[in-house]
């Protein structure tokens with residue numbers, strides 16, 4: 095064997111030897127896979143190629159030496175996921191708490207650049223105590239380099255962050271700039287400042303879980319889009335999400351053929367929406383009858399649950415679904431649901447995914463809390479995202495469609511391409527109760543039997559005002575359709591809209607109502 099080849103082999107062996115049994119054991123005891131196990135699980139077998147495996151950590155100060163693991167606590171590289179090219183990095187909590195030093199960051203930056211230049215998605219597996227303290231300012235600057243690339247890549251390539259351990263300090267801001275965040279329940283948490291700092295500065299005591307655990311971010315803040323109970327299921331979720339996304343903004347999502355008939359008629363759809371509009375139902379029942387069988391992937395499932403956002407396929411084509419959920423707050427829009435839907439629309443639009451809106455919405459949730467909580471701006475965000483989106487946009491009004499919510503939820507006026515209504519649709523400025531109270535206040539006060547008069551006026555309002563046929567005649571909706579035929583209608587419209595071109599005036603960028 096010649097000398098140079100021997101040296102090559104020795105170096106390779108040393109690199110592999112860093113992973114002792116103890117190394118694996120430490121991470122497994124925490125209920126987590128190691129960085130390399132995660133990478134192997136995520137990528138198709140034997141497709142992952144590591145970059146910069148041998149880079150040693152930088153020099154440090156503060157009497158604290160960097161641990162001498164080649165690779166500086168992060169695995170970076172590229173490979174195939176379900177046959178498609180993806181870049182990834184996985185932080186190694188076993189090496190200085192997965193903290194981000196300058197070499198560690200430079201490795202991430204290198205694959206961020208490659209992912210962008212090759213139009214490939216990038217997945218970050220985060221398990222990190224944030225900026226590496228002993229590297230001082232260098233590690234802060236290094237985060238800046240990553241954040242800059244997150245922003246420049248936004249809307250160009252899908253960026254997915256997976257929180258699989260701590261994400262503290264700087265470690266939360268890169269995920270926050272990406273398109274989707276996964277969290278692994280019980281082993282992951284995210285916060286800008288941790289419990290120790292909070293105790294010191296504010297003298298408040300809070301646990302890691304209560305401050306930034308998966309339930310906090312999956313339910314309360316909505317920062318996490320997906321929560322799974324362990325590493326394996328979280329990574330399976332990432333693979334599933336990627337299947338709905340194109341590799342970049344110049345491509346369409348992959349068409350995944352299936353044998354669910356396009357023309358499948360569903361008579362059950364005629365009966366799910368109760369005639370009594372005070373009664374609720376689960377809009378998921380409707381969605382699941384419309385979309386390709388077994389193809390449903392909800393985003394933000396436990397946050398702002400009066401609206402549903404989900405990926406699915408119809409006729410094999412990926413679609414983004416936005417549906418009011420009458421089961422929760424009667425489907426009313428509030429500040430959180432408006433932002434949740436706005437963000438989802440924006441992501442769908444950037445990645446050429448058509449948007450289908452299922453509407454049953456009584457209006458915006460009234461209240462001081464909502465007004466003080468900036469519902470004006472948050473509601474405007476939803477409106478803004480719909481108008482800004484140039485992908486095909488189809489609306490089906492299932493039942494209530496009142497006031498501002500009618501306009502905001504992809505009405506014809508703001509740019510809906512095809513707007514349909516079911517016979518159960520109630521479209522008007524407001525619901526019968528509000529309308530009668532305003533217009534017939536004096537008559538009701540003077541009536542011998544106000545309840546009977548109200549009942550009569552309610553029926554008259556439904557017959558003459560709040561029905562789909564007026565909107566149909568005025569062209570504000572394209573057709574009142576048989577609910578059973580909705581699937582075929584939507585898929586046909588998607589085909590027609592494949593050729594849609596929607597050019598806008600040139601500008602640097604619009605100003606989203608933040």
Ligand code: HXC
Pocket residue numbers: 189190191192193222223224225226227228234237260262263264265267288
């Ligand atoms: C260097 C770090 C580190 C860090 C952890 N370690 N965080 N080393 N820099 N930021 C090291 C520890 O010293 C320890 O080394 C090993 O990683 C494991 O950490 P433990 O504390 O033993 O683990 P655990 O008890 O599980 O606690 C994990 C943790 C905690 C919650 C993440 O380590 C922690 O609070 N770290 C600091 C988090 C933080 O405040 N980061 C913000 C940095 S400032 P040994 O040798 O003992 O095994 C920042 C600013 C950027 O990021 C802002 C941009 C907007």
